[in-house]
Amino acid sequence: MRALNIKLFRDLWHMKGQAFAIAMVVAGGTATYVLASSTLDSLKTTQADLYREGLFADVFAQLKRAPENMRERIAAVSGVRFVETRISVPAHLDLPGYTLPISALVLSLPKDGRAALNALYLRSGRMPELGREQEAVVSDGFAMAHKLQPGTSLMATVYGRRRKVEIVGIVSSTEFIYQLQPGSIIPDFKTYAILWMNHDPVESAYNMTGAFNQVSLKLDPGARQSEVIARLDDLLRPYGGLGAYGRQDQVSHKYLSEEFKQLTVMATVFPAIFLGVGAFLLNVVSTRLMATQRGQIAILKAFGYTTPAIASHYLKLTFLIVALGCALGLGAGQWMGRGMSAMYMEFYRFPRLDYVLRPHVIVYSVIINLVAASAGAVFAVVRAAGEPPAQAMQPSVPGNFRLTRLERLGAARSLSQPTRMIMRNLERRPLKALLSILGVALSGAILVMGGFWSNAVDFMVDFQFRQSQRDDLMVVFIDATSERALYSLTSLPGIRYAEPFRSVAVRLRNGPQAYRTSIQGLEDRGELRRLLNTRSRQIDLPEDGLILTDFLARKLLLQPGDLVAVEVMEGERGIYDVPLMAVVSEYIGVSAYMRRPALNRLLGEGNAISGAYLAADMTDAPAIYKRLKEMPRVASTTARMRMLESFYETMARQMLTFAFFNTLLAATIAVGVVYNTARIAFSERSRELASLRVLGYTRGEISYILLGELAVIVFLAIPLGCYLGQFMCRLSVAQANDLFRVPLVILPSTYAFAALVVLVAATISGLLVRRKLDHMDLVEVLKTRE
């Protein structure tokens, strides 16, 4: 057996190029799987650990203002374990040298300085000392975006009053792992900050003495959340409660969950396709590799080796290759997984990230690859070993060929003999040709899938931030206010046009299905905010009634014409039945829309507005921002261009990094497959080609025969690959979530790129094989019988 083992390593060394190419296919599939699974596992594990350590609350509520003694009554509700109350106020921040408006949420720290729930993780600096009125700690995302260090001072404006704030520490919080500014759909760390300050200065400065406007609860194990929420709503209603909600509706948690859902799709579909394709290719390649070993297998049989002994010998060879591929894949996958996790950590403000690579991920990837490889190898070895040795050692009988269909139809009279050879080789073993085509096509398909994400993201961004939203600035007022406030906006220098909107927090309900969102009251035929269908045509808002994002309508099991129960979460807290008039397909977020006057009527108010979209002359943006900050009623100002930038800086970057890794791996697989196809064809044909060389054919002429066949395979594979790629993309977008419905948009350039990579891979493989052809020892090849 030792001699066989030596043979094993020599064989492996002899076929090192091919072995490496196969290992790369294995590595590509494995790395994708490890990358996706470990990233997702790491995020989920870290999230769970942090929630537990930080005592993340179970129930949250916002209200107008309630006296501190309400706290005792809330604590007395059955099922409530801890209560924490605090004050929250919106603010504007001024950072020297940064002109864009920065919105902030100022939160009061517990009176004794120690949080029972939603603990803060101090990243650097210290917590505010009791009694220090100006001291604050700031969210780490904001600090990092502006490179703020403890010791920095900035100006905060609350209700038009400016005051100095000194940053003494930088923190992260389980409540704000996903830091989303209310009303925004993507985190922007540059323009949104959360500040925590001592209770007393917040209380006194904002007229909240002896009162609170936010409450969070930790429940007893087994407590019924819905009952606690109902009881809490009852208690807070007289104090302007905006409706309590559970963790599942808490903004950070909800978005995190949705993102994890999206990631889960990516972590399932991509690797499944990659591993599947990799396993398939591995199977094809190992089958054909073993077929080239026919003579050797016969000799071993002649020596008296049993079929199982020979099979295990070749299995070892396959296992070594697979082991190399798995090792490379695990290494690369882990390396990329750490990179991805680190990037997510920046985006989700986790105070730390525990990288997790679960053993089952390793075990699965190894098993899948081994099974695929051994199935191919065993089949081929057993077939070869089943042949009587004497026969297998004989010069191989010429294969059965016949005229191709094309020739029988008389359409190929003028073809040269080499061309006939190409055609007949392909047609003689159509299954083999088909598998080669399929292999190359699949590698092209995963390239299409890699490029598709970038296309889809660009498309969504263009749809949402260029076609649907066309404002320069969006201003939100602290409270609903009279339409007259528009004049104060349009009278600002540089503002050309203002389009008002009314936005109200609601719970939409259809029987047991409920969803917290807000109704956007828009202007009909608005200029700056347009409701579009998927063909980018503006939709008319009905005189009355509701329009929902189709995804939300489906979620609530609603169809146009149905009545929706709208529970308003502010003011009179009325519940109204509103007819669903139409649905609209949107790619980002889920929303409900009404014509603004209709919404005003529903709420029983006059021409109230919540804010306005502005068309502005942005050449003098700093002056506009300055004036807007000075307006006490303005809670936040958002620049659309900044949202676009922020989208690309955050969400798009994650998706695109993921897609980039996938493209890289797909390209690796493409090269591996094409090279193997070419290399095996070379092994199978070398005798024939050497004969032709002896007859006086030049290197170029025999290359044509071999590479011509490869070219036919590649050219047939490319369109098939594009088609399969589209099919895989369809699979990967099949699952929608609250954040995105990724449209199936694949640009011609994506197909072209995939085709180009396959062509380049084919060319490189062709050149490598051509080099082999050039160095072929004619005498040697002809002397060997097979």
Add this chain to the structure above:
Amino acid sequence: MSLARGAAGESVFEARGVTKTYDMGEVQVQALRGADMDLFAGELMVLLGPSGSGKSTLLNILGGLDTATSGSVSYRGFDLTHATDRELTRYRRLHVGFVFQFYNLIPSLTARENVAAVTEIATNPMKPEEALELVGLGDRMNHFPSQLSGGQQQRVAIARAIAKRPSVLLCDEPTGALDWETGVVVLEAIETVNRELGTATALITHNADISGMASRVIHMSNGSISSVEQNVARRAPRDLHW
């Protein structure tokens, strides 16, 4: 004597002091140790010797498949010893016909197409059909190699070798894999080609009986030429027995 040397007695090949050493890592194997020989126009020469005597090496060098380590080999004055790969390819393409023990036909091409594969790249070839008629396979032209017997395949190989009207036909154990009956048919084909086209032919065999059909027999042993024998009368292949 002059008759046996061919009409003009002109030398097609001149090999002088040819050595060939194979470097097998640490050992050097000397396959040829200073062989001198000529092949004259129109003659049928048999290279006879046991296996390992260097006859295949010599034939491969003559055919431009290999180059000599030292000595000189020329084909009608063209120096084969120092020719480039490109020149050797061209030389094989235009002047040499090869026949091997294992026919080395292209399995995906019919008999006619196997011959056409050569005539398409030659300058003044005969028609594939003509070449196949010459070897007695006029009725098998559209058969694929898998549909032909060993002898028939070998005759296709001969037709393929001579269809370009080569100056020399080099045959390496052409009957080695065939039974007597089939072998005779193959040898007859070679003989016909030699007689009718006047193609100078060198035929390797380890079978002394076959040498009866030659005009001249070169005996090789241990990498050099031990003796040259002139046949007074050539025997027809059918009269040979082995």
